[in-house]
Amino acid sequence: MTVPVVSVEGVSKRFGAVQALRDVSVAFNAGEITALIGENGAGKSTLMRVLEGEHRPDAGRVLVDGQPVQLSSPRAAHGSGIRVIHQEPEIIPELTVAENIFIGDIKARGGLFLDRADLERRSLELLGTFGVIDVLSPGQRCHGLSPALRQLIEIMRALRPGARLLAFDEPTSSLTEDEAQRLFRVIRRLKADGVAVIYISHRLREIIELADRCVVMRDGSRVADEPIAALDEQRMVRLMVGRPVSDLFNRRERVLGAVRLALEGVSTRRVEGISFEVRAGEIVGLGGLVGAGRTEVARAIVGLDPLLSGRMTAGGRPYGPREPADAVAEGIGLVPEDRKQEALLLMQAVRDNVSLVVPDKVSRYGFFSRRRERALVARHVAELRVKTPSIEQAVGKLSGGNQQKVVFARWQARGPAVLILDEPTRGIDVGAKAEIYRLIESLADQGLAILLISSEMPELLGLADRVLVMQNGCISGELPWQEASEEAVLALAMRSGKETIERRVS
Amino acid sequence: MTDTATAGRERAPASLFGRIGAQNISLLIALAVLVAIFGALRPDVFFTPRNLINIGLAVTILGILAMAQTVVIVSGGLDISVGSIVGLSTMVLAVAAQETGSIPAGILAGLLAGLVAGVVNGLIIVYGPVNAVIATLGTMSAFRGLAYLMNNGNSIPITGDSLRTLGIGTLFGLPFAIWLLIAAMAAFIVFTRETVVGRNIYALGGNPTVARLAGIPIRRYQISIYAMSGFAAAVAGLVLASRTMSGQPASGSQGLELEAITAAILGGCALQGGKGTIVGAMLGVLIIGVLNNGMILTSVPTFYQLLAKGALLILAVIVQERQRARSGE
Known part of the structure; x- marks a missing residue:
């Protein structure tokens, strides 16, 4: 039995009241494509962030080549050969293809000037390997490239020397069928080269087509880890839901x-x-x-x-x-998705936040009637049992649940x-x-x-x-x-x- | 702490310190220090009623601009064209008074010019859309150019007793201009603290998305705010014209935007918007007024005065940012 390239053992991570990861153990082997599936919020992204060195687990450890490592920063994770390719490729549009691939690793002549010849040679090599030499040229600016090509650049960037584990976070969500097929060819080549691949997707058919193994997560726990041959779409869904x-x-x-x-x-x-x-x-x-x-x-x-x-x-x-x-x-009232960015004035009082949509009910000729305002706000705040020391409290200091109740109180006041x-x-x-x-x-x-x-x-x-x-x-x-x-x-x-x-x- | 809030009986902290606020306390201290320094350096002149009235007159124009600027900054914007609008409005006033032979007609035209200039700023910012700093940087130059064009770069003398009375007349021993400033201050304080529109401007600057989703028509608000700023600049221009009895394309209004913005930020305005008070801005205005007056009394050369004012603006922003970092916003 070979030692896995990267494995996590008993990893847990908690954010406030939410247990994002619960004692998760998974191994990722060289030359194997491991699919990772689960509902939104099941813990897939958190696991990726742990591997990337963005989050430190509360418990458990990460091993590279069987040796425990401290992934204390994205830089450390990168140094261990772990690379995550995110859904939205981070490409700088005004730079060339070559510059985007090698950003952060561009050789300078005399310590100052771009070594364009070296850059071009190295990128041509990569473009050749990926069979896209006829679509992309090293000197081309990235401005206006299709999502698929941008993603490819991101992948090539991730493949710079030393990549051992490559994780794809929903890579096909913005790709056409043809582009997805090209991506799969790239991923299969990576597999043949002995890279360990993690593939996160909601598209179960793709997973069956591409992956060797499937890990299912639910509520922060790993609930299944099986060879793909043992699974079908229905069973995958049942495992993801299961609650x-x-x-x-x-x-x-x-x-x-x-x-x-x-x-x-x-x-x-x-x-x-x-x-x-x-x-x-x-x-x-x-x-x-x-x-x-x-x-x-x-x-x-x-x-x-x-x-x-x-x-x-x-x-x-x-x-x-x-x-x-x-x-x-x-x-028509909206309680938006992002409470803190779209619904509440965090620095302002509960009173201001509630009365924001009912100016007509708390003013006369455009001037506030503080007495009416306080009475109205206090009534709705009490009705919804918002826990706050006073209606003058800044909303940002309340708990998430109470903040949300303030948003509801606002619309209750509007009726x-x-x-x-x-x-x-x-x-x-x-x-x-x-x-x-x-x-x-x-x-x-x-x-x-x-x-x-x-x-x-x-x-x-x-x-x-x-x-x-x-x-x-x-x-x-x-x-x-x-x-x-x-x-x-x-x-x-x-x-x-x-x-x-x-x-x-x- | 865990009790359900059942009534609106609770009030903001009642102590004197709490009412005035830490920010304003430190401004008062800074003001006292400046007064003490210049009072000690020129005890013979500084405290004379004549000099104090001089300071009051000097801060009238700046005060009106700084209060309007405070509203603009609270809404999340910035208006650096105000100095140019002051100059432009005095020129329009002078030309209109000359053409019609009527001072009231001239005043009306001057105020209208300021209003229109402000609306132009607002339209550019909202429908460009152009970043407010860039938009008003552009109109700062454009309005100044327009003011020069009106009489080939020269000033225009204005004759008319009614305007002169406005400039030098007094009421209960105080010049009209100072009464105007006091009235404007009262209006701005009530506007920002007691009206729905005033509160909505804080909401708009605090988080435009929240304001918009709460049903505040933010475009109309923004245009109105810049219109108000332009109109306030024209009122300041009226004060300037009544004192110099002339339309001045540049003299007396150049650099006012810098001082107005400095005063607003000294007074606690956050450039990110959503925060700032009229009282704070007026304390900032007094600090700048005393500083200007003191530097003249102690014969500090003009060039150093410019240096000091520039440094003061940057210092005010640094202090702001430090506070913001500390309060963890």
Whole structure:
């Protein structure tokens, strides 16, 4: 038995309330392609960051050639031959292909001047090895290159002397079929050269085609490590999900009212042909993988992204927002994905953050009525049981769960007809999550129309009356809650792209 | 700490120190130090009522500009064209007064010119879109050029008693200009602290995405803010014209943008936006006013004065950044 190039043993990592990695042990062997799969948030990225030297594990160790190493910095990891190729290639557009490949390792003549001849010779060698010498030339500027070629440059950069383990983080997400095939040829060549390869992807068919072995992660743990021959798509999905829907939810039939929000064939630069409606008292779930276009649907509804075609109605009337202000005026509220960057003024008081969307209710002739403002804010803050020493407390000092409640209190104060929730429990601990779920249910019971975007399956399945699943900017299917299972949603989210692509073309 | 907030009874800290704020305390100390130094160097002149009124007059123009600049910086922008707008508005005032023979018509034209210049800044910044520093750097030159063009680079004398009265008249022993400054200060304080629009400007500067998603029409806000800044510059121009009884394309208004920005930053404005107060900016204005006056009284050559003012701006930013780093924002 040969010693693995790189292995992790009993690695754990915790971020605040979230256990991102739990006693994970995996070995990566030379000349083997190991696929790494799991739901969003299962711990794949954290594991990569540990290997890259970005995160230090709380427990466990990393071994290179059987020897324990301290990957205390990205530089140390690089020195050990570990290279990660990220989804978004980091290419400097104004530099040439050769300069981008060898950045940080460019030889200088007389310690000062670029040695262009040496640079060109070395890059020609690499371009030849990858069989792309007719597509890329060393002196060409990278400005305007396709995503596939940019990625190839990133790979060549990673392959500079000493690469032992190469990890690809969802490399094909922006590639065409042909480009993906070229990438696979490159990866197979790497394998033949004895490099250990980690391949992260949501595209199960690709994994079956390419990988030798598959490691499945769920909730920070490694739940399976099997040869690819022993797996099929269905079994992979079952391994990734595998978790009972927790009893955090009160499932009951809701009384639905009139249509509050309807989209008909809405397309923006990021989504295509989106049609659905949300009724008063209904929670419509929007599922799919990260990047499938869910947030972009929300952006279109609140007027952040202009519509290229299609139309919307709100409360039965035509609705064409040009600015989020139009959405607010129409009674459509958004609880955005990134609380700290998009929802809250962290340095300002709870009071300011809540009253931000209700100027009309807390002022007269444009001047604040502090008494009315304080009363209104205090009422909503108390109703939602926000834990804060005072409404004058800076919002940034509250816990994640309480910050999110402040965002909800803001919209409660406005009293909207439609509420769009984008990942409403991200970064919130379990206790606060349950409270947010109660709140969402009670809002629906009060007759709000709710669009719930979530990557957390139990949340989506437990709250939504029906689930729309997105893939590649399109809605790939709809499931009533009785039929919505994690397997069913994932199957629609990952369905090997053909159908949706055909629909986009037609 | 863990109690649910049930009422809005809680107030901000009530101590005197808490009310004034650490930033303003240090500004007061700096001001006291400057007064003590120049008072000790020229005890015969510095404390005379005449000199104190001189300082007051000198800071009127700067004060109006600094308060407007504070609002611009709080919103996350910067307006470095204000000095040029001051010059341009005095020229428009002079020409309009000359053509129509009416001082009120001239004043109206001057104020309108400032407003239009500000709207132009706002439109360029919002619809260019052009970074505010670059946009107003460009219009700083353009507006100055326009002011020179109006009379081939020369100043234009203005005759008219009503304007002269505005320049030298007094009320309860204080010049009109100082009353104007006090009124402007009251208006700005109420605007920034007690109005919805004022609070929304802090939100806009603090995080434009949050402001936009909360339904604040940020483009309209930005254009209005630069329009306000241009109008304030024209008011400052009116004060300048009433004192010199002339339209001056450059003299008396060159370098005002530097002093206004310095005062605003001394007063606690963060260039990142979302933070800053009118009271702080006015303390900054007083510091600059006393410094200017003291340097003249102690016969510091003009060139050194420029050096000192430049150094003061950079020093103010360094202090700001240090504080920001320390508070971990």
